[in-house]
Amino acid sequence: MSRAIVVDEPGVFRLVRRETQEPGRGEVRIRVAAAGICMSDREVYQGHRDADYVRYPVVPGHEWSGTVEAVGEGVDPALAGRKTVAEGFRACGVCERCREGDTNLCTRGYDETGFTLPGAFADHLTVPARLLHPLPDDADLRAAALLEPAAVIAAAVRAGASRPGERIAVVGAGTLGLLAVQLLAAHSPAVLTAIDPRESRAQQALSFGADEARAPEEAVAHAGRYDLVVETAGAPTTAQDACLLARRGGRVVLTGMFAPGAAGIDPVRLSLSQLTVRSVFGASSSAWADAVRAFGIGLLDPAPLITHEYPLERFGEAIALVGSGDPKAGKVLLRP
Template sequence: MTSASRSLTIDSPGSHRLAEGPLPEPGPGEVRVRVAAAGICMSDREVYDGHRDPAYVRYPVVPGHEWSGTVDAVGEGVDPALTGRRTVAEGFRACGRCERCRYGETSLCTAGYDETGFTRPGAFADHLVVPARLLHPLADDADLRAAALLEPAAVIAAAVRAGAPEPGERIAVLGAGTLGLLAVQLLAAVSPAELTVIDPRAGRAAQALDFGASEARVPKEAEEVRGRYDLVVETAGAPSTAADACLLARRGGRVVLTGMFTPGAVGIDPVHLSLSQLTVRSVFGAPSSAWSYAVRAFTAGLLDPAPLITHEFPLERFAEAVALVGSGNPETGKVLLRP
């Protein structure tokens, strides 16, 4: 076994380096994972560009919160049988002791924000160390390339669970990016009467149909179906999509917001919200239960993130890889780093 490990560090916005150092050793209650693949998302691009809220990043940082790998060492107090297991792990370092954690809402931990890839070293590296309690072991034959997308899948699983879809309902997904297309797969498994995807990109809309959507519309066409849906899952985070999602829902319907909105986004009309008696939920990250849901769906074959992957790069080409994310190129889906 090698005694060294490489990691990609962002020292400050716009400045990164790939360095080799000693192989990290897991401490008590921890495991070391050999990284198989790590996804780059817009949050990572924000870290690189310096646009992430300072409360949610700590420089210098090794990014990488979407990843999969294989446990290759365990620390004191950890079951040795985990060695060799394919796995993913939760990113939030929830305390497990506060009232919200004890209630099962680990993504609302009141001990303070702490997350792999933002405040702790992440998976843009050959190896990373994480608490064993955060692991979600995978099947022995799991596709680790696809499994790198289980972090966004867990986020959308949290949204689906919050929306409580039922068979035969009319459901709309607003946005056909990574989150939106993963939502389509999970929602299609519920057997809705209609599953409409709304996105301005024709290619993404077509992919949504392959994933189980019954129809795809561009935003202008969505005006024709306002007030139609029992459940609307918003995934785009565009300036108007929170308000648009509420207009798509029927009276008494449900709306779940998962997109990361920026200041200046159009507000939801409180008059419409009140008169329509809508239930609106938001999702940021994923609690442990949503991770379990996503991993079960992946293992059962109900969730296949692999078709979303369009580009793969070694760590040495990080600059090229991160430039693709958020570039606006319609041909760019999920970008992976492969240490």
């Protein structure tokens, strides 16, 4: 038997028990070790996610790690027993976007583990074997559950094209922001500044490799200073703020998921300052490979971000904690 959290509709969930699914052709069954809860999962639970990007009833859980428990027909038997993570987007692999490497922008249509397809808030998860990114045998599966947000940040680092010796700012010191600090620190910046209104979070960024930690009101004095600004917060003004921090000819990468009504980016500043602005939606296969590689060689260590762990039976407590504003709450995991 296998347990899973099913969100039937916004605000309504149940813990179900059902027969363990056998993997089909080209699939593997994963024994889930840990699954992270992020604000997107809270949006699914509360009913705030865009209707085109969720399908009820759904088993949430798109940030996860586990071990291959069984393989289906046509899958290499050697994968059985391997620690692994996997991409969430179910890209077709043949459209123009996929052929160019942008598998997260597949034109076939949106399908993603934990949003429109069963996710990892469960004992077991079945996914196509082609999406797996196997991990080293000694990998910490608790930490590896954060490789999905790390892949998003790897995509942002690629988009930002950071170079050694540049001045870089990271706006937001949540999970994405602190992972960004870790990865960008490995690029040998001249200065790496973390910006967050929460002093404890901004200070935590120093232990992740930032040179400076500033509150937003302090950062205003450094407008036009940075070669690259990576925005990770998705707050109402952070896209606008990120563009103000960038120097003329600088680069801005937006990774936060913004709600309708967020402050717009001044087109006059864009044109006169000749800014390059990129956005990131999920992560391509190549960005996943970057994140897994960085994790495997120790450049990326998400473990210090984890503050709370709950069993499936306490999902209600766990989802309430995420986004509660509790200053002691970092990354929250479910441990089936």
